[in-house]
Amino acid sequence: MENPILQTIRTRRSIKLNHLKPDPVPQEIIDQALEAANWAPSHGETEPWRFTLFTGEARHNLGQLFAEAYELSAIESHPFKPETAEAQRARATQAPVWISIGMTPALHPNGDRKKPRDEEIMAVACAIQNLHLALTTHGICGKWTSGTVAVHPHIAQAIGLTPPSELLGFFYCGYPAIHWPDSIRQPWQNKITTYGQPNPN
Ligand SMILES: Cc1cc2nc3c(=O)[nH]c(=O)nc-3n(C[C@H](O)[C@H](O)[C@H](O)COP(=O)(O)O)c2cc1C
Numbered sequence: 001m002e003n004p005i006l007q008t009i010r011t012r013r014s015i016k017l018n019h020l021k022p023d024p025v026p027q028e029i030i031d032q033a034l035e036a037a038n039w040a041p042s043h044g045e046t047e048p049w050r051f052t053l054f055t056g057e058a059r060h061n062l063g064q065l066f067a068e069a070y071e072l073s074a075i076e077s078h079p080f081k082p083e084t085a086e087a088q089r090a091r092a093t094q095a096p097v098w099i100s101i102g103m104t105p106a107l108h109p110n111g112d113r114k115k116p117r118d119e120e121i122m123a124v125a126c127a128i129q130n131l132h133l134a135l136t137t138h139g140i141c142g143k144w145t146s147g148t149v150a151v152h153p154h155i156a157q158a159i160g161l162t163p164p165s166e167l168l169g170f171f172y173c174g175y176p177a178i179h180w181p182d183s184i185r186q187p188w189q190n191k192i193t194t195y196g197q198p199n200p201n
Pocket of ligand 1: 012013014015143144145146147182183
């Protein structure tokens with residue numbers, strides 16, 4: 001019989017926003033996923049993950065933030081297009097749940113970091129993997145989005161992630177409206193270098 005954890009790991013999938021059903025995700029399931037996230041490892045038990053949950057009507061506020069962040073980034077890099085701003089606003093209601101992915105580093109009293117920034121980010125990534133796996137067990141897909149808008153300092157500030165805290169993107173999730181998405185991996189054996197003899201089974 002297949003190991004159930006391995007099966008969940010293999011089943012976990014990212015999904016496009018427009019492939020989600022509008023159906024809400026029960027709060028109990030969201031809470032369980034957030035608890036799973038909280039069991040992630042972190043160097044020195046810094047527990048740097050911070051989340052903000054947007055569901056229901058609050059997603060309109062998030063859509064407004066997406067549109068504003070797009071406008072600011074468009075001014076910084078590309079010409080502003082009103083239809084893109086509108087699409088950014090509409091994104092927020094395309095998933096029933098959005099979770100901001102924040103990192104708040106642990107600091108010494110003098111303001112120095114207790115652990116390197118990279119390690120704090122890695123710990124947050126572990127937390128998101130736990131969260132995504134927990135949702136998978138309930139037939140829920142999701143995706144970490146980390147584009148320009150999703151990590152924009154304007155949104156970070158609005159949700160209380162001021163430096164040295166950082167916004168690493170957003171995780172949205174919901175029930176798939178399509179068949180469960182596919183993914184592929186190159187064989188794991190291609191990525192392993194072994195010294196010594198394989199252990200006996
Ligand atoms: C740190 C991180 C950032 C990601 N950012 C994006 C993103 O901005 N846009 C996107 O479409 N997918 C993003 N993804 C999701 C990947 O595209 C997805 O994990 C990959 O295609 C493998 O698919 P799977 O998650 O279904 O196995 C991100 C994943 C990670 C771990």
